[in-house]
Amino acid sequence: MERMLATPADAEIILKLYQLRTEPLMREARAFMTGEFWPNTPEEFFAVAQNPADPHNAFFRQVVTYWEMAAAMVLHGAVSAELFVDCNAEGFFLLAKFSPILEPIREKMPTFLNKTSELVNRFTAASARYEGVLKNVEARRQRLQPGQEWQVR
Template identity: 70%
Template sequence: MEHLPQSSLATPADADIILKLYDLRREEVMRKARAWVAGEFWPATAEEYFNVAMNPADPHNAYVRQVLSFWEMAAALVLHGTVSAELFVDCNNEGFFLLAKFEAILDGVRERNPMFMARTSDLVKRFPAAASRYEIVKRNVEGMRARLQKAAPQYAYPAKP
């Protein structure tokens, strides 16, 4: 896709989309899914990710699929020019959080699933505001992971060869 310029002013239609996305995030099952994926699911390897994401018998499988597909859909709205990138970035953090959270295992996951978080990654590459937000979120996630590793070493990423 070609690079779309960022507009300086969002429209009322952009605001309506952002508010609808927010409403969807508030749905009861989605809230539970988001809480689990963001707070409790910290896979240290691609295999740990796939043990949940590709296992329909795992009780959290639907949570992973629901949350990641929601944020990939939201990023696609921006990439296709449906909603202002600047407004989207100003109002949303979670998709960037998830990309940062999975960054260390991204290559391993993409070996089996090349489209894993591809739209969110593309958003970061194409829009300076998204790249800036991602860098901030990534530092926060690194701090969170360090605190988790102290409390529970299973959250440590294996050393890279």
């Protein structure tokens, strides 16, 4: 497959995606999803993901749907895959973070991070980025101190 150069329109989309990520509520949601929420079991995951009464459920939904929307833009050709992968890692981080429990998650939520997974499967650059992120996530998980793991509230 011939590598296509990104266009100015691609760059505008990437910049808009970045701008959306910097809104205060989105920053708070992203901080929760990337820093605080480290479920070790499907039960811990679903206690937030499928519980509208949990105060973090909205953060979960906001971040996951944001990254799935962004991945869908790439998959449908609205933005260059290479530019997107070069400029974004967080969607891949989420996929890597939940990878140890992804199968049981998808038993209840079959479309969970499907677009991000499709990016990894379709584009060599996305696959390489994911593999690098996966190694970092695994190292971070090992560094978590006892008591720092996610606790169901």
